[in-house]
Amino acid sequence: MRIPFSDFGAVPKPGETWGLNICREAPSTGELSYWAPTGGKFTRIRGIGDLVFVKGRDAAAPVSDVRLEEQGPGAYILRAKTKSPRAVKRDCTSWVQTPGDAVSRKSHPVEVAPGDGHLAIPVTFEATEEGEAKLWFTIQDRETQVTLAYGAYSFQVVLPSEASFSKTVLVPEPKEFKLTEGEFGIDEGTILQTGSDKSEAFIADLIRDEIQTYYGVAIPEAVRDPIEKALLIGRPETSPALRDALDRCGLLGRLKALKPEGYVLVVGPKRVLLAGRDARGTHYAARTFLQLVSGATMEGQVPRALCGTVVDWPDFPFRGYMVSTGGWVSDPVDPDILKEHIRKEIAGYKYNTILWRVKGGYKYERWPRLTHRCALSRDTYRELVRFARAHSIDVMPGINVHGHANWIGLKYPEFREDGDYRTLCTRHPKTYELITDVIEELLDAFDRPKRFHVGLDEVRWQTLNVPEEKRCVRCKGVPKWKLFADHVTRLHGILRARNVEMWMWADMLVRRHNGRAPFDCYKALGLIPKDIVLCNWSASYAPGSCRELEEKGFRVVRGNSREVPLVDAPHVVGNLASFWHSTPWRTITHIGQWGVAMDTAYGANFSWNVNRESISLRRYLRGNDINVLRSLARARLPRARAGCRPVELSSVVNRAVTDEEAGDGKGWADLGPEQDLRALPAGRIVIGPVNFQTVPGGDAASRAVFISSGSGEPVEIPIARRAASLIFLHTLILPADEKGQKAFFKRFLRPPVEVPITNCRVSFTDGKSQQVAICAGREAGNWLPKRNAEYLHHCPYIYRLATEKARRTTPGATDIVLYVYEWPNKTGKEIASIQLSHTGTEADYALLALSTRDVAEGRTP
Ligand SMILES: [Zn+2]
Numbered sequence: 001m002r003i004p005f006s007d008f009g010a011v012p013k014p015g016e017t018w019g020l021n022i023c024r025e026a027p028s029t030g031e032l033s034y035w036a037p038t039g040g041k042f043t044r045i046r047g048i049g050d051l052v053f054v055k056g057r058d059a060a061a062p063v064s065d066v067r068l069e070e071q072g073p074g075a076y077i078l079r080a081k082t083k084s085p086r087a088v089k090r091d092c093t094s095w096v097q098t099p100g101d102a103v104s105r106k107s108h109p110v111e112v113a114p115g116d117g118h119l120a121i122p123v124t125f126e127a128t129e130e131g132e133a134k135l136w137f138t139i140q141d142r143e144t145q146v147t148l149a150y151g152a153y154s155f156q157v158v159l160p161s162e163a164s165f166s167k168t169v170l171v172p173e174p175k176e177f178k179l180t181e182g183e184f185g186i187d188e189g190t191i192l193q194t195g196s197d198k199s200e201a202f203i204a205d206l207i208r209d210e211i212q213t214y215y216g217v218a219i220p221e222a223v224r225d226p227i228e229k230a231l232l233i234g235r236p237e238t239s240p241a242l243r244d245a246l247d248r249c250g251l252l253g254r255l256k257a258l259k260p261e262g263y264v265l266v267v268g269p270k271r272v273l274l275a276g277r278d279a280r281g282t283h284y285a286a287r288t289f290l291q292l293v294s295g296a297t298m299e300g301q302v303p304r305a306l307c308g309t310v311v312d313w314p315d316f317p318f319r320g321y322m323v324s325t326g327g328w329v330s331d332p333v334d335p336d337i338l339k340e341h342i343r344k345e346i347a348g349y350k351y352n353t354i355l356w357r358v359k360g361g362y363k364y365e366r367w368p369r370l371t372h373r374c375a376l377s378r379d380t381y382r383e384l385v386r387f388a389r390a391h392s393i394d395v396m397p398g399i400n401v402h403g404h405a406n407w408i409g410l411k412y413p414e415f416r417e418d419g420d421y422r423t424l425c426t427r428h429p430k431t432y433e434l435i436t437d438v439i440e441e442l443l444d445a446f447d448r449p450k451r452f453h454v455g456l457d458e459v460r461w462q463t464l465n466v467p468e469e470k471r472c473v474r475c476k477g478v479p480k481w482k483l484f485a486d487h488v489t490r491l492h493g494i495l496r497a498r499n500v501e502m503w504m505w506a507d508m509l510v511r512r513h514n515g516r517a518p519f520d521c522y523k524a525l526g527l528i529p530k531d532i533v534l535c536n537w538s539a540s541y542a543p544g545s546c547r548e549l550e551e552k553g554f555r556v557v558r559g560n561s562r563e564v565p566l567v568d569a570p571h572v573v574g575n576l577a578s579f580w581h582s583t584p585w586r587t588i589t590h591i592g593q594w595g596v597a598m599d600t601a602y603g604a605n606f607s608w609n610v611n612r613e614s615i616s617l618r619r620y621l622r623g624n625d626i627n628v629l630r631s632l633a634r635a636r637l638p639r640a641r642a643g644c645r646p647v648e649l650s651s652v653v654n655r656a657v658t659d660e661e662a663g664d665g666k667g668w669a670d671l672g673p674e675q676d677l678r679a680l681p682a683g684r685i686v687i688g689p690v691n692f693q694t695v696p697g698g699d700a701a702s703r704a705v706f707i708s709s710g711s712g713e714p715v716e717i718p719i720a721r722r723a724a725s726l727i728f729l730h731t732l733i734l735p736a737d738e739k740g741q742k743a744f745f746k747r748f749l750r751p752p753v754e755v756p757i758t759n760c761r762v763s764f765t766d767g768k769s770q771q772v773a774i775c776a777g778r779e780a781g782n783w784l785p786k787r788n789a790e791y792l793h794h795c796p797y798i799y800r801l802a803t804e805k806a807r808r809t810t811p812g813a814t815d816i817v818l819y820v821y822e823w824p825n826k827t828g829k830e831i832a833s834i835q836l837s838h839t840g841t842e843a844d845y846a847l848l849a850l851s852t853r854d855v856a857e858g859r860t861p
Contacts, residue, residue: 012053021048052146068123068135068155070811078121078137082149084112089142092121099131099157110139127157130618158812162623165688168295169627170288171349171601172608174312182269183304184229186211186293190219191227195234195242199279202390203233203286210290215303216638216856231272231289235282245273254311261352262313265289267305277313283392284350288312291348294631314350316564318557318574319607320396321351321600324582325376326361326407332374333361333582334753339387341585344632347391349604354388355453355503355576357398358442360407366437369411381445396503397442400455401435402426402487408434417472420462426487427474436494443498450501453535454491457505458514459484459521484508485524492529505559506534506549512542525552535559535576539568546571562599563606565614577603587789588755588777590748595781595789601628625791626798630688633796635822640724641854646693649850652717655706657848658699668704669733669783669844674805677704677783677816680848685729687820688797692729692849705847707758707838709735714837720765722830723852728821729799731783732757732776733844744842754778758845759837764829772823776843779821783846790817818848828855 005011012018022035023042034042036049066080078094090110097103108121121137138150170177192207194200208219236243236252246252246264255264255275263281265288266273274289276282292305323346325333346354360372362381376384385395401408402424409421415434417425424431439452461480463471475483488504495502507514508521515522530553537560538545549556550571558564559576579596587595602620657677659667668676680703682696695703705715719726735741747755756773757780763769774780778794790798797820806815825831836847 012051014053016053018051018053019045019048020051066151066153067808068153068811076123076811078119078123078135078153080119080121080151082112082117082119082139084114084117086114088112090148091140091142092119092137093140094121094123094135094137096123096125097134098125098127099129099133109142127159129616130157130159130622133157156810156813158810158814159622161625165626165630167624167627168292168306169624169631170291170295171624171628171631172605174288174310175609176311177308178310179306179308182307184267184269184272184307186215186217186219186303186305187229188218188220189228191230192219192221193227193230193232193239193241195238197234197238197279197282200234200238200282203274203283204231206283207231207233207286207290211293211303213636213638214294214634216640217303229270231274233274233282233286235276235278242273242275245271246275249273249309251275251309251311258311259313260317263288263310265310265312267292267307267309269307272305280352280392281313283347284312285310287348287350291631294634295627314608315569315610316572316574316607318353318576319351319604320353320355320557320574320576321346321603322355322357322576322578322580324357324361324580325374326357326359326372332753333376335376335380335384337583337585337753338384342384342388342393343391345600345604347388347393349601350608351577351604352392353394353396353451355396355398355578356446357400357453359399360411362442362445364438364441366441367412367434370407370438372407378441378445382447385445385447385449394450395446396449396451396453397446398453398455398503399438399442400457401438401491402456402484403459404455404457417475418462418466419470420466423459423461425472425475426483426490427472427478432490432494435491439494439498443500451503451533452495452500453503454495455505456484456488457507457537459508459519461519464518479523480519481521481523484519484521485527488524488528488532492532496529501531501533502529503533503535503557506536506545506556507538509534509549510536510538510542510545512545513538525549530554533557533573536572537561537578543567562603562617563611565611569610575603575607577607579603583753585793586748586754586777587781587785587792588745588748590745592745593777593782593786593789595785595787595791597632597791597793598625598628598788601632621788626688629791629798630796633792633794635725635796635824637724637822637824637853639828639856640824641856642689643854644689644691644727644851645721645854646691647717647719647850647852648693649705649717649847650695652705652715653695653702654715655702655704655708655846656700657703660700669736671736674808675784675803677801677803677848679801679803679816680818685799685849687729687799690727690797690820690822690851692727692851694729694849703848705836707836707845707847709838709840709842709844714835716833716835717850718833719831719852720833721852722828722855723825724855725825725853726762726823726831726834727851727853728774728780728823728847729818729849729851730774730780730821730845730847731816731818732780733846734782734784735842740842747841755841756839757841757843759839760823761835761837762823762825763832763835764827765832766829768829770827774821774845776841780819780845781817783817784815785817790819792819792821795819795821822853 021042024033038044038047064081069077092108092110095103095105135153140147192204194204211217232242234242251264258277261280262277263285264275265285274285293303361375363375363377364370388395405424406422409416417423492502509515509525511522533555535557546556546568556572557574557576558572560578564575584596602617657668657680659676662672685692754775756775758774760772781792799818800814801816802814806813
């Protein structure tokens with residue numbers, strides 16, 4: 001907006017001060033804001049602002065090149081260039097707002113020399129939380145008090161990581177966990193003794209399989225005498241031996257008093273007690289035990305668990321995890337990888353229910369057009385459901401049959417409401433025929449589940465935008481809240497007739513969220529059956545809504561959330577951690593970069609435990625990420641030693657890690673000196689237990705093996721040694737331009753499910769070879785990852801560095817990630833060489849270091 005001075009009836013002269021106020025009144029939002037608060041009418045003279053006119057540009061001392069330099073924790077210097085024709089004294093005032101903190105104000109006198117001057121304003125603050133900090137500054141002339149320059153600056157506060165490779169991290173964190181002296185070593189003499197419940201044999205197999213797979217120790221199936229070392233698995237009711245042992249350590253009464261799914265785990269040097277309050281509890285005792293083993297043996301080859309006692313129970317009976325095989329994400333799902341995900345994370349982190357969003361992801365028989373191209377068959381679902389149940393997980397199928405019903409409306413247009421393909425007409429004579437058939441088919445495919453989720457979130461009737469003649473003739477005139485209530489009740493009837501509990505999203509019933517005007521669907525709350533379970537994702541939009549829904553007589557689950565905060569805990573039966581992602585184990589998909597590996601652990605932790613201290617995901621990551629990752633992504637190395645030996649790469653490197661000029665076709669990623677890998681240390685790098693050796697050299701020297709999407713020259717790397725595994729320190733360079741990115745991400749829509757960037761052909765000395773695919777988002781990720789996309793399911797370690805750009809704009813932060821991927825050499829043969837070749841995608845691949853892990857000879861001691 002421009003207002004000419006003539007409108008004010010005067011033209012200002014240098015040195016004049018005018019009174020000014022600016023006000024905005026927006027009746028639609030109720031906003032009434034002033035530039036200068038007057039404490040009354042905005043025209044009140046007392047209190048309005050000063051508009052000071054100064055002469056010419058030179059008097060303004062332009063400030064440029066503002067940057068914030070880190071001096072140490074919480075100590076920064078704000079540097080800027082300024083211009084003044086003469087020496088002047090100025091006062092600089094800075095305000096800093098740190099994350100979660102109040103604003104602190106500081107003043108500093110500054111003397112500016114004539115000509116080009118440099119300002120250096122010390123800025124210190126104490127930050128206890130990570131996040132965005134804001135900094136404002138003004139520079140005033142000391143004599144006239146005229147403001148010469150001002151500016152605002154925002155930057156990220158990054159606190160040092162609290163994670164350490166030696167820390168034991170359990171997911172979810174047990175309620176009580178005491179470590180004692182000593183370790184329990186697992187060897188071929190260890191006995192697994194189960195009780196009379198069948199599910200205990202499954203748990204014994206789980207332990208046996210993990211110990212064999214990761215550590216190469218075969219625990220015998222038969223019980224031998226005399227028993228030297230044993231794991232007693234079961235419940236006091238199923239195993240008298242376990243009962244006696246618990247009694248001796250005074251934990252029998254404690255176990256019996258625990259909440260359902262609780263357990264006691266006692267690890268002694270000779271005996272391990274894995275005792276559940278119920279069958280699930282026993283499974284969870286085993287899960288915690290296996291996490292103790294993996295945490296304690298990263299450096300060695302003999303599996304050992306730290307001795308100690310765990311007494312643990314979930315705060316909530318429902319701990320849901322969302323899986324999608326249909327809906328808006330239509331990536332194909334590989335059932336085997338999904339099984340691995342169920343076993344390792346969903347069951348491994350003690351979630352107990354999967355909400356399985358199916359929608360078009362099933363091969364429907366009666367309404368075949370609903371089936372989308374990535375749909376799975378009845379047999380596949382049956383098998384996955386059996387698999388999940390064996391892992392103590394209930395499965396609840398889910399669809400969406402009102403809003404977000406595009407999977408129906410696009411295929412069967414006759415069911416559209418008001419011509420809108422996303423909304424269903426609930427008064428069409430055949431609507432419930434279709435819905436009933438779909439429910440029937442899914443109940444069958446999911447092997448008669450106890451619960452069914454019908455969606456019903458974000459129903460957005462188009463009535464307001466649709467001309468009268470295009471409105472649905474059947475629903476016209478009926479209030480939307482009535483349509484909604486009738487639909488909910490009808491769906492409930494269909495499910496109740498089949499003895500299935502109905503679950504739905506709650507947002508349309510929350511008055512302060514989607515239940516408000518114009519449709520007022522909150523009115524349906526009093527009309528629908530009370531035994532429907534409401535998944536409330538409105539809690540952050542409408543605080544207190546969990547309590548309100550509970551007070552109306554419903555069971556409530558926090559939905560679409562990663563946690564149950566203290567305020568909602570008394571009003572919910574659990575948490576539904578929703579990851580709107582069909583393949584959460586893959587961090588790169590056709591919609592970009594979207595890593596949720598750590599959210600899965602965080603969500604598990606705060607579905608099991610109330611988040612009493614409001615621990616944010618960021619804070620959780622700072623303390624735990626590398627430990628969660630190394631246990632999640634560790635390679636299966638049954639015959640390996642801890643020792644690593646670097647492979648010499650100096651004869652094969654072909655690319656500098658620096659880049660002098662952007663877009664000249666040379667240098668690291670060709671993004672210029674601000675965004676390159678110059679921070680890569682030369683020589684030895686230790687990442688967790690792995691030694692690497694990078695190639696040293698000057699700035700422009702080649703230090704990386706770069707497999708470029710352009711030239712496509714394969715690179716042969718001599719190895720000539722026996723190795724239990726190859727350990728890569730590598731990264732991907734995704735295309736920087738939008739077109740290239742689009743083309744790259746599009747590849748994830750097409751089967752095969754994973755997108756290999758580099759093929760690594762491993763040649764053995766016997767003349768044979770094996771292909772290893774390095775896939776985007778699994779074995780290697782983006783060197784500048786977005787969101788939490790650096791946590792890959794096949795990379796147990798990551799190494800972080802910073803570009804110059806990150807250093808300048810976000811002191812203390814890192815933006816570069818290098819990934820450690822360990823490929824297990826299951827052949828046991830001597831490796832002659834590897835050859836890396838590009839697969840023809842738009843992404844480049846770079847290997848910065850390579851090591852081999854030593855082979856363990858013979859039996860583990
Ligand atoms: Zn209708």
